[in-house]
Amino acid sequence: MQNDTVINITSLKKIYDNGFKALNGVNLEISRGEIFALLGPNGAGKTTLISIVCGIVRPTSGTVVIGGYDNIQQYRQARTLVGLVPQELSTDAFETVWDTVSFSRGLFGKPAKPQYIEDLLKRLSLWDKKGEQIRYLSGGMKRRVMMAKALSHEPEILFLDEPTAGVDVELRKSMWAQVRSLRETGITIILTTHYIEEAQEMADRVGIINNGDLILTEDKNTLMRTMGKRKMIFILREELTAIPTGLSSYPLTLEKDENGGKLILTYDAESENDISDVLDNLKSNGIRPKDIYSHQSSLEEIFIKLVGTK
Numbered sequence: 267m268q269n270d271t272v273i274n275i276t277s278l279k280k281i282y283d284n285g286f287k288a289l290n291g292v293n294l295e296i297s298r299g300e301i302f303a304l305l306g307p308n309g310a311g312k313t314t315l316i317s318i319v320c321g322i323v324r325p326t327s328g329t330v331v332i333g334g335y336d337n338i339q340q341y342r343q344a345r346t347l348v349g350l351v352p353q354e355l356s357t358d359a360f361e362t363v364w365d366t367v368s369f370s371r372g373l374f375g376k377p378a379k380p381q382y383i384e385d386l387l388k389r390l391s392l393w394d395k396k397g398e399q400i401r402y403l404s405g406g407m408k409r410r411v412m413m414a415k416a417l418s419h420e421p422e423i424l425f426l427d428e429p430t431a432g433v434d435v436e437l438r439k440s441m442w443a444q445v446r447s448l449r450e451t452g453i454t455i456i457l458t459t460h461y462i463e464e465a466q467e468m469a470d471r472v473g474i475i476n477n478g479d480l481i482l483t484e485d486k487n488t489l490m491r492t493m494g495k496r497k498m499i500f501i502l503r504e505e506l507t508a509i510p511t512g513l514s515s516y517p518l519t520l521e522k523d524e525n526g527g528k529l530i531l532t533y534d535a536e537s538e539n540d541i542s543d544v545l546d547n548l549k550s551n552g553i554r555p556k557d558i559y560s561h562q563s564s565l566e567e568i569f570i571k572l573v574g575t576k
């Protein structure tokens with residue numbers, strides 16, 4: 267185990283009581299301070315994996331070591347290091363924000379530390395709601411209260427299981443900002459999401475899980491560079507009937523635009539050619555583009571290629 271590893275998951279398997287195989291032997295290391303996004307379709311095993319790491323579900327076999335503590339043999343020490351915001355939100359409607367967050371801290375046997383709770387509520391933009399009963403808060407605020415509860419005992423690692431499911435775009439963006447600001451305090455963050463854009467936006471590293479197998483873990487930028495494709499798209503001034511023979515050695519394809527004119531020339535930018543060469547050759551073959559733009563495939567396109575579904 268490397269020094270900066272905070273979670274080490276080895277050969278983790280889960281077969282539920284009804285015989286369903288939810289995890290088929292997952293290996294994963296999480297580094298201190300990273301934001302790791304676990305992506306996968308419904309039923310892939312994301313919640314199962316998180317629940318096992320947090321000690322809520324027992325694995326069939328395999329081990330989870332958190333900060334050096336085995337999460338079964340040394341449950342208490344391991345559990346203290348993690349905070350979890352579960353997929354299904356549940357809050358005590360009649361409690362105030364302050365009380366519910368303080369109470370959560372107490373559950374971990376930690377002595378009261380009002381200054382920490384105050385800073386936490388301020389950081390999550392909940393300070394002005396500290397005396398409010400939870401039932402009077404908006405959905406977005408309730409989620410932030412769940413985050414405050416999960417962080418109340420000063421864990422080193424925060425798990426967010428679908429933090430923004432069913433949340434509107436604006437609120438989602440503000441959640442992302444909150445999560446980033448938490449990371450700046452040194453917390454390691456592991457989140458699951460259906461929103462590929464969310465992983466693309468936030469994660470340092472991405473894991474893709476499908477049918478209980480972690481099929482890939484990769485640095486996000488590396489993933490997008492190696493699996494993604496880049497294209498140059500030329501919008502032509504005049505229609506072409508075919509690609510001129512002088513350009514036949516280039517990876518060019520001619521496509522129709524929405525009006526049916528053969529005006530879109532696409533160049534696969536992964537090939538070896540220098541783009542300025544291509545431009546020179548287009549010109550010498552009498553082709554002068556009206557417009558040029560580049561297209562980089564998104565994490566979503568890569569995900570669909572790997573998993574075959576959204």
Ligand SMILES: Nc1ncnc2c1ncn2[C@@H]1O[C@H](COP(=O)(O)OP(=O)(O)OP(=O)(O)O)[C@@H](O)[C@H]1O
Nearest residue numbers: 282283284286288307308309310311312313314315
């Ligand atoms: N208690 C259980 N008993 C039997 N099967 C279960 C149980 N909990 C989950 N499963 C099954 O295990 C598989 C993985 O479920 P899990 O909740 O981990 O998926 P998920 O990736 O979190 O999905 P979602 O994106 O819908 O939240 C699913 O097929 C689910 O039906």
Ligand SMILES: [Mg+2]
Nearest residue numbers: 312313314353
């Ligand atoms: Mg889930």
